[in-house]
Amino acid sequence: MANGTGNKSVVLSDIRKSYGNLEVIHGIDLTIEEGDFVVFVGPSGCGKSTLLRMIAGLEEVTEGEIAIKGRDVTDLDPSERGIAMVFQSYALYPHMSVGENLGFGLKMARTDPADIERRVAQVSAILKIDPLLDRRPGQLSGGQRQRVAIGRAIVRKPDVFLFDEPLSNLDAELRVSMRIEIARLHRELGNTMIYVTHDQTEAMTLADQIVVLRDGRIEQTGSPREVYEDPANMFVAGFIGSPRMNFLEAEWQGDGTVHIGSAALWAPIDGSSLAPGDRLRLGMRPEHLTVCEPGAERIAAQVEFSEYLGGTRYLYCQLEDGQSLVVEQREGPDWQVGERLSFSVPEDRRRFFAGDGRRLR
Numbered sequence: 203m204a205n206g207t208g209n210k211s212v213v214l215s216d217i218r219k220s221y222g223n224l225e226v227i228h229g230i231d232l233t234i235e236e237g238d239f240v241v242f243v244g245p246s247g248c249g250k251s252t253l254l255r256m257i258a259g260l261e262e263v264t265e266g267e268i269a270i271k272g273r274d275v276t277d278l279d280p281s282e283r284g285i286a287m288v289f290q291s292y293a294l295y296p297h298m299s300v301g302e303n304l305g306f307g308l309k310m311a312r313t314d315p316a317d318i319e320r321r322v323a324q325v326s327a328i329l330k331i332d333p334l335l336d337r338r339p340g341q342l343s344g345g346q347r348q349r350v351a352i353g354r355a356i357v358r359k360p361d362v363f364l365f366d367e368p369l370s371n372l373d374a375e376l377r378v379s380m381r382i383e384i385a386r387l388h389r390e391l392g393n394t395m396i397y398v399t400h401d402q403t404e405a406m407t408l409a410d411q412i413v414v415l416r417d418g419r420i421e422q423t424g425s426p427r428e429v430y431e432d433p434a435n436m437f438v439a440g441f442i443g444s445p446r447m448n449f450l451e452a453e454w455q456g457d458g459t460v461h462i463g464s465a466a467l468w469a470p471i472d473g474s475s476l477a478p479g480d481r482l483r484l485g486m487r488p489e490h491l492t493v494c495e496p497g498a499e500r501i502a503a504q505v506e507f508s509e510y511l512g513g514t515r516y517l518y519c520q521l522e523d524g525q526s527l528v529v530e531q532r533e534g535p536d537w538q539v540g541e542r543l544s545f546s547v548p549e550d551r552r553r554f555f556a557g558d559g560r561r562l563r
């Protein structure tokens with residue numbers, strides 16, 4: 203909750219969506235607090251855009267209810283919902299100037315022309331596009347176009363901003379600066395923002411709350427830190443983070459340890475639902491593994507491939523039983539391909555999952 207008011211901004215109640223006989227959203231419940239920046243993430247086809255478009259009113263809801271600021275908007279037109287949407291494609295009117303694009307929505311709403319002029323000036327100052335007001339969209343760079351598209355949303359003073367992958371058409375450098383700009387806008391305007399992205403960095407840096415979706419269901423909702431450090435299940439653990447979390451198959455011993463090859467690692471989990479010999483997964487983030495002297499609690503692996511990225515190095519390793527392990531190394535010697543190493547991982551960084559992906563600890 204960004205502004206601490208605790209008021210509900212958007213409430214989705216048992217939302218379902220079907221295309222013909224095919225249900226793609228399977229009963230989503232979600233409460234978004236006033237002023238929160240909420241990011242939807244998940245693999246391609248999980249329903250991020252469909253959910254956003256249903257909130258916008260661009261897609262009909264098959265079942266369930268959407269409320270914005272306490273008002274049931276499920277059957278209202280997009281224009282009546284108090285939302286503004288920014289698309290990946292910008293969706294600017296090519297034959298209008300930037301100024302006309304910015305003011306068009308207000309003109310349609312029969313706003314007083316002097317008022318339109320004042321608000322367009324205000325917004326173009328916020329977004330630093332005032333020198334561009336007389337240009338057409340065709341005469342702008344990608345970044346400038348996206349600024350105009352965002353300006354067109356702001357000028358209408360919506361309750362809720364919806365962003366559908368707004369930065370994915372921009373080059374890497376511009377993405378970073380626009381990302382920072384969007385974060386600044388959120389801080390300045392304080393509105394609720396809902397944002398769909400494929401980009402992990404955008405999700406982690408912009409979100410107050412990340413909603414992780416899979417196959418039309420919510421797997422977890424939480425702060426970036428919660429979903430990263432305390433994932434609800436193996437899916438979330440594997441989806442959030444790049445390179446992704448390592449999952450090693452391990453055997454539960456019944457004495458509080460798991461075995462991976464010759465390594466015996468302490469596993470502080472509730473073993474009441476487990477039997478000795480049960481297979482578990484031990485999850486470890488690449489940055490939590492460190493090279494150390496061999497020992498009982500050490501995982502032995504051979505370096506297969508090494509990637510130097512400047513500030514960091516990724517070691518792609520293989521255990522004796524063929525399992526893979528990715529290790530992020532920030533400092534220390536440049537280990538070479540073929541080298542046999544031992545790795546340790548702190549106890550509080552170990553995550554355990556049952557065979558069905560359930561989190562054990």
Ligand SMILES: Nc1ncnc2c1ncn2[C@@H]1O[C@H](COP(=O)(O)OP(=O)(O)OP(=O)(O)O)[C@@H](O)[C@H]1O
Nearest residue numbers: 221226244245246247248249250251252253398400
């Ligand atoms: N008009 C449509 N007719 C039939 N199925 C559709 C339609 N639109 C979307 N779907 C299906 O609904 C599911 C969710 O699609 P959606 O575009 O919301 O996913 P997404 O998470 O946004 O994916 P991406 O990350 O690839 O954009 C997918 O299985 C998709 O094939």
